[in-house]
Amino acid sequence: MILKNNEEIDEVFVEEPGASFVKKKVLIGPEEGSDNIIMRHFSVLPGGNTPYHIHPHEHIVKIEKGRGVVVDYIGHETEVKEGQSLFIPGNEKHQFRNPHQEAFEFLCIILNPNR
């Protein structure tokens, strides 16, 4: 088995078009031997947002810290907070935003697209 200290894992700004002030780290993925499932940790800084985008793969999300907004495929906004979980099916447009002053952090778990 592989044990990781989350704080020691490199965190990088997401460079994808449409992402603003979003940091990402991979907690468990292919580097740890997990070829099927990838567990990522995202921090959306105050005023930041993920891309409002659509893709074939689904997201399993757990809000870990703070609160933010999730935008659904018709643009409807829902406030989300620590202690909530989300399932976003594949091919459903979505976005996360942080309009607040504190960090908004969540896990986003996906199937490895390269498996």
Place this chain on the structure above:
Amino acid sequence: MILKNNEEIDEVFVEEPGASFVKKKVLIGPEEGSDNIIMRHFSVLPGGNTPYHIHPHEHIVKIEKGRGVVVDYIGHETEVKEGQSLFIPGNEKHQFRNPHQEAFEFLCIILNPNR
């Protein structure tokens, strides 16, 4: 998308042989439309443990609260705590124990065995 309040999800004691004082809830799974990935939350109560067992599927684990012990395939024990993540490959014997006085909680993410 589906939004869940983790606190409102039914929690049940794990009845599997070898499990002792372990509670489980499924945060996201087939009921939420997630047919590929299942995100479960486990609480190992003080003095409790999961089975020391082996199975083909792998575990992606994130320690959410407290601290406990993970036992590997040769019986070696490692202390783990909040802020750490684990990858346990398929077919590798393992166990979680809580020898402490406080709750020990973690996420354990798996591929849906029925997909």
